[in-house]
Amino acid sequence: MLLVAMTACGEGSTPVGVGPGAAGPTGVYVSQSGHELVEGTRVRVEFTDDGRLLASAGCNTMSGPVETGGGKVVVRDLSVTEMGCDPARHAQDEWLAGLLTASPAWRMDGERLVLTANDTELVMARETVPPLLGTTWVVDTLVEGEVASSVPTRATLTFSADRVAVDTGCNTGGATYRMTGNAIVFEPPVLTRMACAPEVMAVEDAIVAVMDGKAEVSTDGQTMTLSNGAKGIRMTAG
Incomplete structure (x- = not known):
């Protein structure tokens, strides 16, 4: 940058x-x-x-x-x-x-x-550092290359030992995952299939794209970012 x-x-x-x-x-x-x-x-x-x-x-x-x-x-x-x-x-x-x-x-x-x-x-x-597991991580920023945009709905990820619960602000569901170094490898998420407003569906599309396989993880206090290629989601402990 x-x-x-x-x-x-x-x-x-x-x-x-x-x-x-x-x-x-x-x-x-x-x-x-x-x-x-x-x-x-x-x-x-x-x-x-x-x-x-x-x-x-x-x-x-x-x-x-x-x-x-x-x-x-x-x-x-x-x-x-x-x-x-x-x-x-x-x-x-x-x-x-x-x-x-x-x-x-x-x-x-x-x-x-x-x-x-x-x-x-x-x-x-x-600042206190929250644990990955059991914390509700609220998606507040979508990243596309060098461009970041705000999120018009409440979307969350909540990690348990081997599964992450997903609420995209429209649909809900989850995926299994495993940690490998500074990355998380996701299995394809399974979500409900309700249609929502285009700006909300854009948030869901971004989350699903980041969870498509291996996502790099970076943390900064109460903030965690998942990046998969040019796409990323930034989350804050809720």
């Missing part, structure tokens, strides 16, 4: 995590409150051990060197991937990039991280 450089407006060159008060935030945080987000999305911010910030808001990934001294989160040269998304998610990416490049103030409220800038107070909790 191409990267677009965005320059922060922070001042000074305080070393990472050093400054008046407490040490800077570490680890991964996900949004709880403070800004109305596109349905099915969340803000995720990670402070890495090597002094970088990684962030996302449901579409593209942002990254850059970060300094947290003096009670500010200062991101230098923020880069943003260029995946195509629907207008609402693009606008949300722009909002998050604007927040991060405004050198927001940070404070810890117990285990919660609070970022404040641009008349916004974003409250974030430490």
Whole structure:
């Protein structure tokens, strides 16, 4: 993916995590409150051990060197991937990039991280990693090459030991599967055969295409992506 450089407006060159008060935030945080987000999305911010910030808001990934001294989160040269998304998610990416490049103030409220800038107070909790089995994974994004689109219905996958239950938002059913390395090999899913609106059937077609044989698995905290060739579905733990 191409990267677009965005320059922060922070001042000074305080070393990472050093400054008046407490040490800077570490680890991964996900949004709880403070800004109305596109349905099915969340803000995720990670402070890495090597002094970088990684962030996302449901579409593209942002990254850059970060300094947290003096009670500010200062991101230098923020880069943003260029995946195509629907207008609402693009606008949300722009909002998050604007927040991060405004050198927001940070404070810890117990285990919660609070970022404040641009008349916004974003409250974030430490991320927990859900198990694959027994978790209801809600499909929130369809991926076709470098283009991502939102899902107009609630579609879910729920994995048990050797079977996955599927609800496409129209039809229901399931398939057997097996794990192999960082991939899942699906047997052909068996679903009911009800007809639904074209945009809902497009979601079902995408899920079935990803479950056609071997799908690569990538996880990012509470998000899991299944990819089969150019097609993919991104899911969040429900």
